[in-house]
Amino acid sequence: MGAIDRVIEEVFRREAGRVLATLIRLLGDFDLAEEARQEAFTAAIEQWAAAGVPANPRAWLIRAGQNKAVDRIRREVVFRTKILDREIASAEADAEAVFDDEDDDTFGDDRLRLIFTCCHPALSAEAHVALTLREVCGLTTQAVARAFLVSEETMAQRLVRAKKKIRDAGIPYETPEPPLLNQRIHGVLAVVYGVFTEGYAVTAGSRLVDAELCGEAIRLGRLLDELLPANPAVLGLLALMLLHDARRPARVSQDGDVILLEDQDRTLWDQAKIAEGLALVDRALSTPGQLSPYAVQAAIAALHVRARKKEDTDWPQIVGL
C-alpha cells in the first residue's frame, strides 16, 4: 500500500461517520446516503490518488456524495413522477446550502441530529441501540447482529424496518429544541448506557465485541459532551462509563470467571481512565441544576476506585450518596 493510500484510508476512517450523518440530513434517507457515501469514497480513491487529497476532504466527500445522489435520483426519474422533481429541487437547493456552512460545528451537529433520530421515542428500544451502533458508530450489520446474539439476516430486517419507519412516519433529522431536548436527552443517554452495558455484561458474546461496544459507548459519550457541553447528565454518564471501564482488565479471571470488586487486583485498573473519570465526576457534581442519577452512580464508582485497598473504601460517604 502506497503512502497516498494510507492517507486516504485514514481520511475515510476519520470522516466516515460525519460524512454519513451530513448526507443523511441533506438527502433525508439512510439508504440513499449510504450508497452516496460509498460512491463518493470510490470516486475519491480514483481522483485523490492522482490529484492528491483536497484541502477539505470532508467537504469534498459530502459534495461528491450529494452529486452522486442527485444523479441517482435523476436516473430513477423514468420510473417515478412528480415527487421526483420536488426531491431533485430540494436536493439541489441543499447542495447550494451546504457550501455556505462548511464549518465543523455544522457537521458536528449532524452527528448529534442523527443520534436523536436513531433514539427517537417513536422507534422501539431495540431499534434505538441497533440503529445507533449501525448508523452513528458505523458498526457493520454483522457486528451489530453479533452484539444482539441474532442472525445477520434478522438484524438487517430490524434495521430496514426501523429506517422505513423513520422515512414513512416523518421522524425528523433534528436535534430537538430545549423543552423537548431535555426530555429526549435522557432517552439518548439511556441508549448510550445500553450500548455500554451490552458490552460490559460478560455473559454474552465474545470479549472482543464487548470491548468494542464499551469503546463505542464511551466515544458516543465524548461526542455528546463535545456537542452539549457542561450537561451534568452527560458528564455523569461519561464519568460512570470510564470508571467502570477502567476496572475491565481486573474483572475477569483467566478462566473467564467474573471477579467481584473486593477481590480484584487493583493494580490492573486503568489509571488514565480513572483520572479522567474522577475529573468528570467533580465537574458533574459541581454543575448547578438537577442532580443526575448517572452523576450519583459515577460518584459511588469514584469512591470505589479511589480506594487503593478494599479496606480503604469510604463506605459512610457511599451510603450518604
Next chain:
Amino acid sequence: MQYLLLIYANEAEMAGRTASAVASMTAEYTEFTKGIIQSGNFKAGERLRPTSAATTVRVRNGQVAVTDGPFAETREQLGGYYLVEAKNLDEATAIAARIPGAKHGSIEVRPIWPVAA
C-alpha cells in the same frame, strides 16, 4: 406531511360523563380546533357517532355483506379525527398531545401515504 390523528376513547366511560364534564370538554375541543386552524395545521376534523351507529360493509365473491357494528371489538373506540399538516412527526405528536381526548383516551398518529397522481 399530512397526518391523521385518530382519537380513541372508551365509549362507555364517555357516555357516563356528567353534563358539566361534557360541556367543559366541548369547550376545550372548540378552543383546540380554533388554535390549529389559526396556526395553519388544520386540514379537517370531525367527531364520530359511537360504534352503536356503526355499520360494516364487506364484499366477498361479488356479494355485498352489510353487518351491524364496528369491524373489531376493542376497549377503546375511534371517536373522532383530525387531519393536520405538520412538518414532521415531532410537530404532529405535539399537536396530538394537545387534543383534549389525549388526557383520558389515546391518539394514534398515522402519516398519510401520498399516492402519486
